[in-house]
Amino acid sequence: MTEKPTPTERFETRAARAGINRDPGYNSVVAPICVSATFIREDATKPGGFDYARTNNPTRQVFADAVTALEGGAGTVATTSGMAAIDLLFNDLPIGARIVAAHDCYGGTHRLLDARAQGGRFSVDYVDCTDLAALAAALESPAHLLLLETPSNPRIRITDLEAAAKLGKAAGAIVAVDNTVLSPALQRPLELGADVVVSSATKLINGHSDMIGGVLTAKDPDHAERYAWWANAAGTGAAAFDCFLALRGLRTLPLRAKAQSDTALKIAQFLDAHPHVLHVDYPGLASHPGHEIAKRQQSAFGPLLAFEVKGGLDGGAKILRQLNLFTLAQSLGGAESLINVPALMTHKAMTQEARDKAGVKDGLLRISAGLEAAEDLIADLDQALQALD
Structure with missing residues (x-):
């Protein structure tokens, strides 16, 4: 059959x-x-x-x-x-x-x-x-x-x-x-x-x-x-x-992908406006250099984003210690929201020279948005970023 x-x-x-x-x-x-x-x-x-x-x-x-x-x-x-x-x-x-x-x-x-x-x-x-x-x-x-x-x-x-x-x-x-x-x-x-x-x-x-x-x-x-x-x-x-x-x-891929993309965009917009965030990498932002290309060849902007905070690796570590709804772990695309430090985790095998060429800085944090309420995730990030005050 x-x-x-x-x-x-x-x-x-x-x-x-x-x-x-x-x-x-x-x-x-x-x-x-x-x-x-x-x-x-x-x-x-x-x-x-x-x-x-x-x-x-x-x-x-x-x-x-x-x-x-x-x-x-x-x-x-x-x-x-x-x-x-x-x-x-x-x-x-x-x-x-x-x-x-x-x-x-x-x-x-x-x-x-x-x-x-x-x-x-x-x-x-x-x-x-x-x-x-x-x-x-x-x-x-x-x-x-x-x-x-x-x-x-x-x-x-x-x-x-x-x-x-x-x-x-x-x-x-x-x-x-x-x-x-x-x-x-x-x-x-x-x-x-x-x-x-x-x-x-x-x-x-x-x-x-x-x-x-x-x-x-x-x-x-x-x-x-x-x-x-x-x-x-x-x-x-x-x-x-x-x-x-x-x-x-x-079987649930289209629903999950759309919902996680919507959440990632909301998180990116919040981080992009935060004074402690140096930059945000997310093609859903109009300021992203690949925004127009992404609009043309993608049906949504995806669940993954990256951002760099003030204080480099130390600043990132302070934030990670305060988060409650983001799990510090490798991988992406799951129903749960994850965060990691690429230079120390997913991209650690690359040489320092290769990471520098690719722009993988020590203080870069990567988020995979899950299926939690976007408002809750943003509130969690907001309170964690206060550690940099």
Whole structure:
């Protein structure tokens, strides 16, 4: 039993119906969790739909199909983590390939790129991808992969995806976009010219901070098949229970993404007007340099924002000690509001030089707005900021 979306269905309908009525065994409304490691083969010469769970799994397939429908791609690979999805991009490159990547990408991505490059797997050039002239200069030489991230984490910079994708393709590169911060609910890179979109499913897609996973969706069927081959060969396919959890979260994704974006905007506006705050990074603010681009290519501004307070690291520490409704923890996109210090947490693996180039200052704080009342979150920040008086 398979329920296929029609071209007229809106995103919200596809999300709400993700995995619904997909059980051919017992006709259960919600797709069951299939934890079997192996599957019966009726004929040794003819493989069935499933044979071994490293290769594929019914629950994983339902989740992957749902993501494919939401991203508008040809196929999706569900992986054990967001970083495993990123690494699939690298597995499919030839030895000695050249990668052009965003200089302010997620710290874990930066760490993996550096490690693979230092091992001789490929070369990587970091570029401010929001500067199209700088990106064009970097792509004057051929490249195999252009790895974009917008909004970037943690400085929330915005790259013009359509323009950047054209530059990448002209240089012969596969154009991949890390869409973790927004998810397909708020931005669909494949519609803007990208070849591949990757996300940490742990974040906004799942939305409940209770699983680790990643997804990679390709626009071209051949690309999707190659990435699936690599996931099987490397054994990076997501576990059935994790896929079940992410699929559950996917059904409420549009509602959560919209509500969390609305809250993030209210928080950003409050912080932007506060005398103890030096600056706020959030594209929903008209003063943000990427505001107009974000309005054009995103359906909302997202749940993530960053800000710097007076007093640097010491000032930030004072605020963190006073907060009650924000949990000091890594990750983003969950129902609960989180705050962290990127230089000491999510981006600690980057060298000081790399952090300086990316603008990840020691006193920078990053907020992931959750589903709490915006008024309560703002009141909590307001009383915490009083510690700087």
